Amino acid sequence: MEAEGTDLEGPLMTTTALPWDARARDLADRLTKDGVLRDPAWRTALEATPRHVFVPSFYRREPGCWVAVAGTEDWLDTVYSDSAVVTAIARMPNGEQVPISSASEPSLMVRMLETLDIRDGHRVLEVGTGTGYNTALLSRRLGGDHVYSIDIGADLVESARERLATLGHHPTLTVGHGAQGVVGQALFDRILVTCAVPAIPWAWADQLKINGLVLADLEAGSGAGSLVLLRRYPDRLEGRFLPDWASFVPMRDADTAPEPPPRPSRVDEGAICWTDIDPTLPEERVPYFLAHTLIPPVLAMGERDEWITFTARDGSWVEVRREPEADGQRMVCQGGPVRVWDRFLRTHRLWAALGRPGWDRFGLTVTADGYHRVWLDDPDGDFRWTLPPH
Numbered sequence: 001m002e003a004e005g006t007d008l009e010g011p012l013m014t015t016t017a018l019p020w021d022a023r024a025r026d027l028a029d030r031l032t033k034d035g036v037l038r039d040p041a042w043r044t045a046l047e048a049t050p051r052h053v054f055v056p057s058f059y060r061r062e063p064g065c066w067v068a069v070a071g072t073e074d075w076l077d078t079v080y081s082d083s084a085v086v087t088a089i090a091r092m093p094n095g096e097q098v099p100i101s102s103a104s105e106p107s108l109m110v111r112m113l114e115t116l117d118i119r120d121g122h123r124v125l126e127v128g129t130g131t132g133y134n135t136a137l138l139s140r141r142l143g144g145d146h147v148y149s150i151d152i153g154a155d156l157v158e159s160a161r162e163r164l165a166t167l168g169h170h171p172t173l174t175v176g177h178g179a180q181g182v183v184g185q186a187l188f189d190r191i192l193v194t195c196a197v198p199a200i201p202w203a204w205a206d207q208l209k210i211n212g213l214v215l216a217d218l219e220a221g222s223g224a225g226s227l228v229l230l231r232r233y234p235d236r237l238e239g240r241f242l243p244d245w246a247s248f249v250p251m252r253d254a255d256t257a258p259e260p261p262p263r264p265s266r267v268d269e270g271a272i273c274w275t276d277i278d279p280t281l282p283e284e285r286v287p288y289f290l291a292h293t294l295i296p297p298v299l300a301m302g303e304r305d306e307w308i309t310f311t312a313r314d315g316s317w318v319e320v321r322r323e324p325e326a327d328g329q330r331m332v333c334q335g336g337p338v339r340v341w342d343r344f345l346r347t348h349r350l351w352a353a354l355g356r357p358g359w360d361r362f363g364l365t366v367t368a369d370g371y372h373r374v375w376l377d378d379p380d381g382d383f384r385w386t387l388p389p390h
């Protein structure tokens with residue numbers, strides 16, 4: 001699919017001849033100072049990879065539209081800052097534009113690369129080629145013959161291939177559905193996934209060596225999940241969530257713009273209650289994720305006027321007032337087949353009674369039958385939840 005918009009020509013245009021080295025070094029310095037970048041091998045890769053080659057333009061949200069930014073000082077500053085930028089947008093059937101690809105924050109990429117404990121000689125599969133920047137870091141570190149990357153966007157892969165080739169990198173790039181992995185290759189040591197998946201496909205386990213690692217953003221519903229690092233055992237994938245929450249663009253099933261999210265329902269049609277919970281707080285993502293063991297998946301978490309809105313696949317919905325009243329309580333309205341807020345509260349009460357544990361106390365076991373079991377502290381411990389089959 002051809003993405004919307006054009007790459008703008010500008011005075012600084014995207015050549016490797018730009019004075020980018022010092023900027024790449026500054027970025028590496030900053031990530032080192034922040035304690036994110038620790039491995040000298042990744043530092044070398046970061047310093048040697050011109051990010052502007054992979055982000056010749058990006059899109060900035062302006063009221064009512066996305067505007068392309070390219071070839072300016074502002075563009076170059078942003079490209080060499082620790083920023084995520086939208087790099088491809090598409091038009092949904094309802095006419096609205098939606099981001100379909102982005103270059104993630106370099107700190108997030110580095111965090112993922114270091115967490116995966118990638119070593120010389122490893123064969124790595126990346127799901128979500130996007131701009132190709134991360135593929136370039138991997139190729140620089142391991143050599144292109146050890147790097148495989150797949151994206152559902154044919155144009156994205158073609159652009160990435162050209163950019164990588166200008167730097168002398170020739171990894172194996174594939175256009176396809178990353179949930180199937182890349183078939184017909186020897187087993188991988190590591191799989192790094194840079195789009196959000198509603199479930200971990202067993203195909204990834206089939207393509208991983210025993211003791212190999214996969215790092216992916218598991219989101220059981222919109223915004224309901226985070227990064228989980230899983231080890232391949234003979235009969236399962238198992239591991240823990242990373243301490244810090246992160247979220248990627250959702251995996252698409254086709255090289256088209258995703259369907260528009262369902263519209264939130266009308267507040268005045270629902271049942272009303274009050275809460276002191278602020279669902280926008282990052283820590284609340286944990287019980288929101290766990291609640292997906294009890295609720296139909298939330299397809300869209302968004303905002304409308306002064307409401308935070310949640311719309312589930314079966315049409316159930318919740319709207320929570322963004323601002324509390326003077327007594328700290330927020331109005332909640334809910335409607336549809338399932339009382340999603342009531343079920344969320346059940347999970348929330350248990351989570352609060354457990355001392356509000358963060359992501360790093362939770363783990364996940366995935367088996368070939370598709371079961372996803374979430375556990376607290378220990379796979380065989382007292383607190384386990386099963387996500388409904390996807």
Ligand SMILES: C[S@@+](CC[C@H](N)C(=O)[O-])C[C@H]1O[C@@H](n2cnc3c(N)ncnc32)[C@H](O)[C@@H]1O
Nearest residue numbers: 101102103128130131134151152178195251252
């Ligand atoms: C956050 S971007 C990738 C960032 C990229 N790794 C980089 O370094 O710039 C997520 C990518 O996942 C891709 N994607 C979405 N659904 C996919 C699927 N089913 N299979 C493979 N890639 C997919 C998107 O097209 C998008 O390019």
